[in-house]
Amino acid sequence: MSVEKNLSQLKKEIEDTCSKMGRSIHDINIIAVTKYVSKETAKEAVDLGVTHLGENRVEGLHEKYENLGKEVTWHFIGTLQSRKVKDVLPYVDYIHSLDRLSLAKEINKRSTKKVPCFVQVNTSGEESKHGLKPEDVVPFIRELEAFSKIKIVGLMTMAPYTDDEKRIRSCFQMLTSLKNEVQQLHLPYAPCEELSMGMSNDFQIAIEEGATMIRIGSSLVGNERKE
Ligand SMILES: *Cc1c(COP(=O)(O)O)cnc(C)c1O
Numbered sequence: 001m002s003v004e005k006n007l008s009q010l011k012k013e014i015e016d017t018c019s020k021m022g023r024s025i026h027d028i029n030i031i032a033v034t035k036y037v038s039k040e041t042a043k044e045a046v047d048l049g050v051t052h053l054g055e056n057r058v059e060g061l062h063e064k065y066e067n068l069g070k071e072v073t074w075h076f077i078g079t080l081q082s083r084k085v086k087d088v089l090p091y092v093d094y095i096h097s098l099d100r101l102s103l104a105k106e107i108n109k110r111s112t113k114k115v116p117c118f119v120q121v122n123t124s125g126e127e128s129k130h131g132l133k134p135e136d137v138v139p140f141i142r143e144l145e146a147f148s149k150i151k152i153v154g155l156m157t158m159a160p161y162t163d164d165e166k167r168i169r170s171c172f173q174m175l176t177s178l179k180n181e182v183q184q185l186h187l188p189y190a191p192c193e194e195l196s197m198g199m200s201n202d203f204q205i206a207i208e209e210g211a212t213m214i215r216i217g218s219s220l221v222g223n224e225r226k227e
Helices: 003-021 039-047 058-071 082-088 101-110 134-146 165-184 203-208
Strands: 029-033 052-055 073-076 094-098 115-121 150-157 194-196 213-216
Touching: 003 029, 003 039, 003 203, 039 052, 039 058, 052 058, 058 073, 058 082, 082 101, 094 101, 094 150, 101 115, 101 134, 101 150, 115 134, 115 165, 134 150, 134 165, 150 165, 165 194, 165 203, 194 213, 203 213
Parallel strands: 029 052, 029 213, 052 073, 073 094, 094 115, 115 150, 150 194
Antiparallel strands: none
16 A cells, blocks of 8 residues: 555545536645554655644654654644643644533633634534534534634534445535534634545545545555554
8 A cells, every 4th residue: 555646546536526516626635644554654645745644642643743743734633631632732733623611621721822623513413423413513612702712713523434425415514504604603713614524435525515624544544553
């Protein structure tokens, strides 16, 4: 498995989907999710021009950061325990998993600067998935006004792992419509312009439905830890 081949294949598929939808490829950011792979493989991706990396665990983030540090933009995409916030904040540029007030409170307390966050939404209704219920998103974001260090740059979701394209698409459509709803509020701390949605098996559908950040692990850098 070569990261180089995977990346060119991925870019081609993004281009095809974008041209079909009349979207610009420059509106799509690829976040290489390196949680399954070594720091060497992560570096390979960066050397090939990938500028966004995503990790879902504090240990993985620290390990890769040590190696690649300021070369890339860092995304924390995993569930974040409040007590780990202080270990994550110095290293990350974006947090994709804001899903409760207690976490917002901790980020606000620990950070010295504004932290770009995505509100994670459970669009599939699956119990195994984290995130706010769709109907709770707007009230939640309104409550964030109290936290001056939190900036809501967008919404994030994970679709169910299924072959049922319709089900996946309806999750992404729901996230897009929620994003529009938040934007209508014109809250200065919640511009909410980004949609973090789409993974290896469903990024084309996500792009068709408006994704601006796709999070790609296995089909880009591989899945060494599972093999
Ligand atoms: C692991 C993970 C991804 C990437 O998954 P792949 O299917 O390997 O592309 C994306 N987003 C989140 C939140 C993840 O945990």
